[in-house]
Amino acid sequence: MIEASSLTKLYGDSRVVDRASLTLDSPGVTAIIGPNGAGKSTLLSMIARLLPIDEGKAFVDGLDVTRTAGDELARRISVLRQENGLMARLTVRDLIGFGRFPHSKGRLTAADHAKVDEALAFLDLVPFADRFLDELSGGQRQRAFVAMVLAQDTRAILLDEPLNNLDIRHAVAMMRLVRKAADDLGKIVVVVLHDINFASCFADRVVAMREGRIVVDGPVDTVVTEETIEAVFGLPVMVREIEGQRTCLFRR
Numbered sequence: 001m002i003e004a005s006s007l008t009k010l011y012g013d014s015r016v017v018d019r020a021s022l023t024l025d026s027p028g029v030t031a032i033i034g035p036n037g038a039g040k041s042t043l044l045s046m047i048a049r050l051l052p053i054d055e056g057k058a059f060v061d062g063l064d065v066t067r068t069a070g071d072e073l074a075r076r077i078s079v080l081r082q083e084n085g086l087m088a089r090l091t092v093r094d095l096i097g098f099g100r101f102p103h104s105k106g107r108l109t110a111a112d113h114a115k116v117d118e119a120l121a122f123l124d125l126v127p128f129a130d131r132f133l134d135e136l137s138g139g140q141r142q143r144a145f146v147a148m149v150l151a152q153d154t155r156a157i158l159l160d161e162p163l164n165n166l167d168i169r170h171a172v173a174m175m176r177l178v179r180k181a182a183d184d185l186g187k188i189v190v191v192v193l194h195d196i197n198f199a200s201c202f203a204d205r206v207v208a209m210r211e212g213r214i215v216v217d218g219p220v221d222t223v224v225t226e227e228t229i230e231a232v233f234g235l236p237v238m239v240r241e242i243e244g245q246r247t248c249l250f251r252r
């Protein structure tokens with residue numbers, strides 16, 4: 001369970017996240033959408049304790065993230081960051097193994113290795129398991145980071161732009177995996193997406209941010225409307241229902 005209450009991040013006198021409140025207490029997929037600079041990454045980073053919170057509180061399973069030991073938190077919430085430091089001389093298998101550290105304290109057991117193998121297979125990375133990260137394409141590397149997050153095997157998973165660099169086949173596979181994690185494994189998944197049609201197709205709930213604030217939060221059908229998408233992005237859009245799915249179309 002994730003509870004963020006009035007979370008605020010200040011840089012100088014600009015509130016890049018401004019009193020954002022969000023509760024996720026049941027399995028499902030929640031998409032966060034919003035323009036560049038809206039505060040999506042900053043919000044997720046505060047929830048995952050990657051950034052200090054300036055005002056407000058964040059709890060994971062009732063634990064205040066600012067007062068909880070790192071490994072305790074890491075067994076409950078995992079996060080794919082938008083910018084991953086380049087750990088070039090690391091193999092894919094080693095990187096994924098890092099996801100097991102909060103469980104194994106550095107000495108991987110047979111069960112940990114099995115989780116690593118599972119994550120390799122899920123992300124279509126078996127052929128690349130022993131390659132170094134700097135020997136991969138952007139999309140392969142992106143999948144390796146997601147595999148590390150999955151191997152951490154937490155109930156709450158935050159994915160900041162997981163579709164970056166992915167071709168359409170791997171993007172769809174990634175979102176199906178996210179759905180499966182929610183539906184079959186009971187995970188609470190939050191995913192930052194730029195493609196509203198992916199959000200509309202795969203998410204249960206959509207949270208839209210603009211200028212640091214959460215401006216709408218609700219089921220796909222209530223958020224993916226012409227009025228809301230136009231207000232969030234400041235861009236005219238047509239929304240049509242195709243095969244029961246809200247779809248955004250743009251004029252050239």
Ligand SMILES: Nc1ncnc2c1ncn2[C@@H]1O[C@H](COP(=O)(O)OP(=O)(O)O)[C@@H](O)[C@H]1O
Binds near residue numbers: 034037038
């Ligand atoms: N370290 C920083 N110092 C100052 N401003 C920052 C810093 N990090 C992010 N920002 C600003 O905070 C805002 C929100 O950034 P971010 O959360 O990355 O947005 P998003 O993920 O929605 O694109 C942006 O305007 C960005 O320029």
Ligand SMILES: [Mg+2]
Binds near residue numbers: 082
């Ligand atoms: Mg971002």
